Amino acid sequence: MSPRPQGDYVWLDSGTGVPIGARVKESEKGKLQLVDDEGKEQAALRPMHPTSVEGVEDMIRLGDLTEAGLLRNLLVRHKEGSIYTYTGSILVAVNPYKVLPIYTAEQVHMYTDRRLGELPPHVFAIADSCFFNMRRSQKNQCCVISGESGAGKTESAKLMLQYLAAVSGQRSWIEQQILEANPILEAFGNAKTIRNDNSSRFGKYIDINFNTQGAIEGARIEQYLLEKSRVCRQAPEERNYHIFYYMLVGMTPQQKTKLSLGNASDYNYLTMGKCTTCEGRDDITEYTHFLSALKILMFSDSDSWEISRLLAAILHLGNVKFEGHADNLEGCDIIESTHFNMAAKLMEVRLMLVFSSVPFPSCCRPRSAQAIYGRLFIWVVDKINSAVFKPLPEDSEEVHQCIGLLDIFGFENFVKNSFEQLCINFANEQLQQFFVRHVFKLEQEEYSREGVVWTHIEYNDNQRTLDVLASKPLNILALIDEESSFPKGTDRTMMQKVNKQHGKGDIYMAPKNDHEKQFGIRHFAGVVFYDSQGFLEKNRDALSADVIELVETSTNQLLKQAFKTDLAPGTARGGGNSRMTMTTPKNSLRKRSPTLIGQFRKSLEALMKALAACQPYFIRCIKPNDLKQPEFFDRDLCMRQLRYSGMMETIKIRKAGFPIRYSFQEFLERFRVLLNTATCDPKTGHWRRGRSKIFLKDFHDTMLELERMKKLNEKALVIQRVLRGLKYRKQFLRKKAAALMIQKHWRGHQGRKIYRIGLTRLQARVRSRQMQHKYQKKREAATVLQARVRGINARKEWRRQKAAVVLLQAYTRGALARRAVRKMKTDVRWSRRRLLLKPFMFHEVDPAPDLEQRRMVPETVDLDELPMEEQELSSDEEDDLDEYSFSKFASMSFQGAATATHVRHRLAQPLIHHEDEGDVQASLTVWWIILRFMGDLPEPKQRVNPLAPGGAGSRGANALPQDLASRNDRSVALSNEMMAVDSTSLERPMTALEKLHIIVGYAIVRRDLRDEIYCQICKQLEGNNNKNSYYRGWILLSLCLGIFPPTEKFIKYLQSFIRSGPGGYGPYCVERLKRTASNGVRGEPPSWLELQATKTKKRMTVTLTLMDGRTISVPVDSASTSGEICQMLSQKVQLKDSFGFSVYVALYEKVWALGSGREHVMDAISQCEQEVRRKGGQEQHAPWRLYFRKEVFAPWHNCKDDAVSTELIYRQVIRGLKFGEYQCRKEDDYVELTTKHLYIQHGRAGAAEQVKAAVQDAISSSLLEAKPEDKWIQMVNTAHTQVGLRSTRHARPWTVTRLTHSGPALAKSRFIVAINWTGITFLDERERRLVELSYPEVTGVNTVRWEEPQGVSVCLLTLRGDFTLSGAMTEDLAALVLVFLAGLRERSQYGVALKDASSPDDATLLSFKKGELLELLKDKEFSLERGWLKARNDRTGKSGAVPAEALLILPTLSKPTNQVMVPHLYLSYQNHLPTANTITITEPPLQPTKDVNRQVMSKNAGPERLWVHSREPLRLPLLRRLANNADHSTKACLAFTYILPYMGDYPTKQSQSSLELTDQIFGAATQNEALRDEIYCQIMKQMTSNNNRFSLEQGWQLLWLCCGLFPPGPQLSKHAQRFLESRERQPLAADCLKRLQSSRRTDPRKLPPHQVEVEAIQQNSIQIFHKIHFPNDTEDVMEVATSTRVRDLVQSISEKLGLISADGFSVFVKTPDTVLSLNEADYFFDSLRQITDWSKNAKLGGPVSVSYMVFFMRKLWYNVIPGRDLEADLIFHYPQELPKYMRGYHVVTKEEMVHIGALLFRIKTGGDSKQLAVLPKLLKEILPADQIKAFSENEWKKVPPLSVCLSVCLSEAMLEFLKAVYRWQTFGAAFFDVKQTSDRTFPDIVRIAISKTGVAIIHPKTKEVLATHAFNRIASWCSGSTYFHMTLGSLVQGSKFLCETSLGYKMDDLIGSYVNMYLREQKAGQRQQRFNM
Secondary structure (H helix, E strand, O other): OOOOOOOOEEEOOOOOOOEEEEEEEEEEOOOOEEEEEEOOOOOOOEEOOOOOHHHHHHHHOOOOHHHHHHHHHHHHHHHOOOOOEEEEEEEEOOOOOOOOOOOOOOOOOOOHHOOOOOOOOOOOHHHHHHHHHHHOOOOEEEEEEOOOOOOOOOHHHHHHHHHHHHHHHHOOOOHHHHOOOOOHHHHHHOOOOOOOOOEOOHHHHHHEEOOOOOOOOEEEEEOOOOOHHOOOOOOOOOOOHOOOOOHHOOHHHHHHHHHHHOHHHOOHHOOOOOOOOOOOOOOHHHHHHHHHHHOOOOOOOHHHHHHHHHHHHHHHOOOOOOEEEEOOOOEEEEEEEEEHHHHHHHHHOOOHHOOOOOOOOOOOHHHHHHHHHHHHHHHHHHHHHHHHOOOOOOOOOOEEEEEEEEEOOOOOOOOOOOOHHHHHHHHHHHHHHHHHHHHHHHHHHHHHHHHOOOOOOOOOHHHHHHHHHHHHHHHHHHHHHHHHHHOOOOHHHHHHHHHHOOOOOOOEEEOOOOOOOOOEEEEEEEEEEOOOOOOHHHHOOOOHHHHHHHOOOOOHHHHHHOOOOOOOOOOOOOOOOOOOOOOOOOHOOOOOOOOHHHHHHHHHHHHHHHHOEEEEEEEOOOOOOOOOOOOOHHHHHHHHHHHHOOOHHHHHHHOOOOEEEEEHHHHHHHHHOOOOOOOOHHHOOOEOOOOOEEEEHHHHHHHHHHHHHHHHHHHHHHHHHHHHHOOEEEEHHEEEEEEEHHHHHHHHHHHHHHHHHHHHHHHHHHHHHHHHHHHHHHHHHHHHHHHHHHHHHHHHHHHHHHHHHHHHHHHHHHHHHHHHHHHHHHHEEEEEEEEOOOOHOOOOOOOOOOOOHOOOOOOOOOOHHHOOOOOOOOOOOOOOHHHHHHHHHHHHHOOOOOOOOOOOOOOOOOOOOOOOOHHHHHHHHHHHHHHHOOOOOOOOOOOOOOOOOOHHHHHHHHHHOOOOOOHHHHHHHHHHHHOOOOOOOOOOOHHHHHHHHHHHHHHOOOOHHHHHHHHHHHHHHHHOOOHHHHHHHHHHHHHOOOOOOOOOHHHHHHHHHHHHOOOHHHHHHHHHHHHHHHHHOOOOOOOOHHHHHHHHHHOOOEEEEEEEOOOEEEEEEEOOOOHHHHHHOOOOOOOOOOOEEEEEEEOOOOEEEEEOOOOOOHHHHHHHHHHHHHOOOHHHHHHEEEEEEOOOOOOOOOOOHHHHHHHHHHHHHHHHHHOOOOOOOOOOHHHHHHHHHHEEEEEHOOOOOHHHHHHHHHHHHHHHHHHHHHHHHHHHHHHHOOOOOOOOOOOOOOOOEEEEEOOOOOEEOEEEEEEEEEEEEEEOOOOOOOEEHHHHEEEEEEEEEEOOOOOOOEEEOOOOEEEEOOOOHHHHHHHHHHHHHHHHHHHHHHHEOOOOOOOOOOOOOEEEEEOOEEEEEEEOOOOHHHEEEEEEOOOOOOEEEHHHEEEEEOOOOOOOOOOOOOOHEEEEHOOOOOOOEEEEEEEOOOOOOOOOOOOOOOOOOOOOOOOHHHHOOOOOOOOHHHOOOOHHHHHHHHHHHHHHHHHHOOOOOOOOOHHHHHHHHHHHHHHOOHHHHHHHHHHHOOOOOOOOOHHHHHHHHHHHHHHHHOOHHHHHHHHHHHHHHHOOOOHHHHHHHHHHHHHHHHOOOOOOOOOHHHHHHHHHOOOOOOEEEOOOOEEEEEEEEOEEEHHHHHHHHHHHOOOOOOOOOOEEEOOOOOEEEOOOOHHHHHHHHHHHHHHHHHOOOOOOOOOOEEEEEEOOOOOOOOOOHHHHHHHHHHHHHHHHHHHOOOOOOHHHHHHHHHHHHHHHHHHOOOHHHHHHHHHHHHHHHHHHHOOOOOHHOOOOOHHHOOOOHHHHHHHHHHHHHHHHOOOOOOOEEEEEEEOOOOEEEEEEEHHHHHHHHOOOOOOOEEEEEOOHHEEEEOOOOEEEEEEEEOOOOEEEEEEEEEOHHHHHHHHHHHHHHHHHHHHHHHHHHHHHH
């Protein structure tokens, strides 16, 4: 052997079969001196592999793959403090027997989301792998923790549990409850043994449930085989269960006195092991933790006390002594003692009644104690499960994922092993087989199945042991169970059967003889010998009937609950004979009770099934020594554990095998991102490809996962880079386009400005030169021509006068003859028209001699005498009118050399080009008249014969219309007159009004001439230096602006021009133009009244006479319409019901109505003036009058509603009777009406004078002439005295028939159409009735407009046929018919069914057949706006809801007659509602106009389509993929049933709010992604082919909400977008599209819409505003979108307030119950909805809506320095810190208190020094609550700073206050007064202060800081409903702090926010550091 260098490591033969490692100490002369691992010198054996020198983290990588290599690797790592070692994915944990600093919160964060092997071995790594694989594979996981007793299984399980709770990240109360279950279970189930100070004497399996987000939602604990015998017996140096010792040292003296308890040494059950203490355990602290855990797990104080009572009873029961019987050796008597009495008292039983007469066997005492403790333990576990286990609802489709942790008793081999050890070792055999099966069997079988080349590895299989114990027939456990069922079975008979059956095998080792009770079994961990004594008794685990009876007699509720299953009905009891003894076993056994082995095997089988359903992880715990000493490694003990655990074989198979397997599809889907090539060779790496799977090693999977994460990060960066580039590129292009647009417009503006200035200057220069040149030429020519012209004019004047004298006589005679003929024609025409206007005229017009005196006539003003006012117009018009100058228009549009400036000569051509030659001639004529009107041309001096043709007196033939016809006839006549005017007829002197009529007349009849006229007037005003001409021009322009507007082409230029008008004409003309554009073109030229008003720019006033004799003056202008006057009059006289009232015009004996529409009043006045002028009078003396009276009557007028309307109608009727307007057929009717009039005026008293006056008021003159007045008086007086009338002014509704004269449209016949509310009547010229139509027979009214001269015609669509009417008033006829149709239909109670409807299963809906009469019923639950009515079927008598589109409401107030209800009439009606259509036809059709409605397809023409609007609920979802899922299908159909009532497509009660409906519609979809497309489809379906306007609006509201909640799926997305794009005209379509695109980019909402969102969209507002309150009692309104997150809102508010930084601020919601901070990452409305719903659910039976307020305040007080941000200091910091100071939370010195008090005094009083006198009253407002008595009142007045601070301004005083408070450690802290139970050194009530430095515990009275905990020392924290819990320090030995408070949620949120803030800063610092590197 060659010498080894010093320091080398070699293997030595230890003599025990396992080599030991050694190190070369000396190397001299070829001899080696070696020191082994135990420090002994040995001889060399062989060299050591380098991997075994320092050890490896994964033993698969060991070079020396031997037992020695494994053992040394663990030894080396154990010495280094590395207690964890991998064997592939299996963790080997060596118990260090000391606390290591490797379980801190930093370690938790370090191992979170890391792959196995990426970091050093740790139990956290196994826990993270479980969690990661559960989330990745969606498969349940489990971790089997095995090892001997004392190996550290329980601690490993706790660490796993704590890590899972930490990575869950919720810090929920349920997590803390699961963690706190361990102290309770350890107290009841753990005890000190020889090998372990905290040995688990039971097994437990904790199944932790996770939701889909990976958060813990609950857990369930299963317990196995509690060692109940330990309650009564303990081995030497062992203790009973911890709970007894906890209770005895932890209880207060008062509690112990109540239970009569002393020390542990006083009780037999606690001193059998001669050990009452445990080194290293503080029973007092543990008891405190135990009590805290009980509170956390919802054990009430009563529960805790009852548990203590039962435990104390067990201890007292153990001290009861017995006395034997001489005659009965098995029985004994109880010796009465205080322990016995106390036990009976605590268990609340009367033991003396039971035991005094019954001999008590000595074995019953321990059996009873064990039974009580065992049942109590089960009750505690069930109580824990009830708190931590939350089962899913049965109908829920959500599946919990779970991780199971198995912490079960380890393999045990004591000196004496009993029945419990057999069960424990059997369980370990099962777990070993589970391990062997998963590690060896299944893996090698899969290699063979997949065809992977594999060398079979031998392993130690314990299946044979399991066969002998439990699997084969007649196995050992079965034989024990069988023998236990025999009453006479004994341990000896049991052994005989076992020996006989298994004695020949090598697994079972039989006793050497029949007398020995020990037998051996060869387990996987070695041979164990068991003592069979007591096997059957323990297996039976039966209670005697007397014990059961004892429990039954107890009044202790906890005891009865613990024995609930034993006290079940039908349970066999031990007889009712009180004399029966309990001496035989058979009497103490219960019938058919399950054995302990049976129960244990059943629960163990369930456990193995649960483990088999999970993916397992294994932790092998190794006990380094039996002495429980740290840093001591027993090689033999460890080697034995490694051997029986199969660790060597495990390493071999893990090293050679492939524990990670993926199917081809799974591997491709997961690692597709790493694919670089299409070919791969499995021989090139240490991985294999099977028939259907890929086989990898652990490091392969880790490497692939790391590479995958790296690639995904790279791809994410690429996506982010591209999207950000796209985003900024779009922003750049948008900004670039905006910049280009701005540049373009600016350059254009500058260019136009320069062009305008330069062009104007150039034009001025050129024109000045031209004009100068022309002037010189004209002056020379004028000098030459003057002489000749004067001569010619003189000769021409002489010839003209001569010719005039000759012709004067002839023309005069002709004019007189023509006037006589014309007079005759006019009389004939008026006599014929008088018959037609008879219903509207007064037969006798009452004289109004003072009317002209009462009417206000403007003063006549001469145009030339008006002074010019040189005032500037202060224009506030838009700047863009500057670009529309008149000169610019002239340069672009004027013809030839025409300019925009004033001239005094006639034009050769029009200014603007005209196509029509007539327009050209008219333009030149108008120009001539304008020049004459403005005085730019003189009036012709030639006097034309007024009676000659064309003279002033010849207006009879060519003047404006004479008869008072319609506007169309007047326009035609006016057009004929204008065309007949020639220059000859105009060459005469004319008045200004005549010139005005000619100018305006052309503009009225020739539309294309209007811009020409305005341009001519503007041209003459531009540059006009003649003052009179200039002012006349503005008067002319003002008058024209009141008659007709310009075209769109010229209107802006005209607006720009009139702004510069002189003397106030600018705004005056602007207003006239606006009014004319609004009310339309006039039909008549201006009147004399308008001309005079325009001169003075004053408004005109007209007087209207009411029917009650009153006269009302109202202001009017040129554009005033009859509708406007009616409205003004109604307001003046307070007329509420103005329907049917109209304006009437009267002239001489003629009266006609202007209606209440758009008829111009000044047109009627102008007609009257023209008529007076035609008759030779003067316009200003025209005796026209205006009346205001009722024209149209309706039956729905209610006299009680409007007294003014009733009075006017009443006076109108009486007046109509007097003047013959209203006539009766009988005299009795006149008498009745007159009598009622008398009664109304004078009541029952009727004097002769009063009767006579009534007769004169109501009886017409013609009737008085036919019959004497005395006779009428007698008839009226008789009727008045005989009949006692109670009638008032609303005694009888009067109706007036309106006659409309139609043109020749039907068979060349002329008809009179009479219309009133009863129907339409056709009369001939003799007023004989031809056809009578009721309104139910009218199906439609169509107005047809022709662009040809035919004008307008109306087509009445009726059930009897179509009536086409033409004439002048057809539009009024159609409007009146539609008014009556709408009014009757609105008040009708009858309708006819348009289609069949049958709903036998739904009582809400009414069944009916097509054509049936339905009577409408009033019901507030059904709204016509929503498309539903309630009706009664006239045939069946049943009532229900009817859809509006299925019902035709008949326009009638009475039940329709049978003639109307003929079925075939309505069956041929094609389901069409009465409509009004306006059709414009450019060319006359060859055929008559047909019914437009009948061109519409019938709604029942075809079957219902799936994708269109429907009123029927869905039976299956629209999407096929949901139909296969019953739960999805039900929810989808349910959502549609709520969409129907929301949209009004199904009748619903008003009590169901919109929010409730939207919750039902969107609630399931927000939680289940599969339903989202279905909701989109349902809404779009209901909006397709939907003719109901209300339903469609509601559908758009739902779609708007839906687009903001979540986007549609990829398949539906493009269709939904197309749906919105195709409806771009809808108001909400564009915003829906924006919301849809936004929802694609963000996460979906988690909750349905909030009430604010629903209310906003119902008000058609797409902007949502919410009020935000601030601490300084101010508020503001912020816009909040659906997708606004809380952090976005915080940023927006900060920017609006101008804060320097938004860090530390948060949004809070205050409800009546609480104030909560919103999570910054959540959507604002989701958080708001969650809080309000929580508050709503907390109040059962409370209001549906919860009031709340949203506050914006500072939450985290870091980086807050007073003075840095003044706005934040004043708005937030001061108002938030002041209440803390006033409550006395801070430690403040006297000097500081004085200074701050002075500042607060300044703030409270506003610096008023007078308030010093009332200083004592203000002390409570300026001093802390606990410091008010520190100073006396006199001392305060002498305080120097008080007067000094009065001079400080308010903001400075607030800032000084903050600076003073800033110096204290508690600045910015949040304070909570809580009750704590964790530390006995602290007072019960402490004050918790949470600030930026951490959590401080303060004494509330002394304000002393008791403890301070930095945030990095807080390992975990959580809050419950009334508790708050913190774990301080590490997860293993950390201290706990539990307090009772209702504000735990605030403390939880505040600590979490500070911790997250510091973590963000830490990560930011690390990123910055890496960046700097």
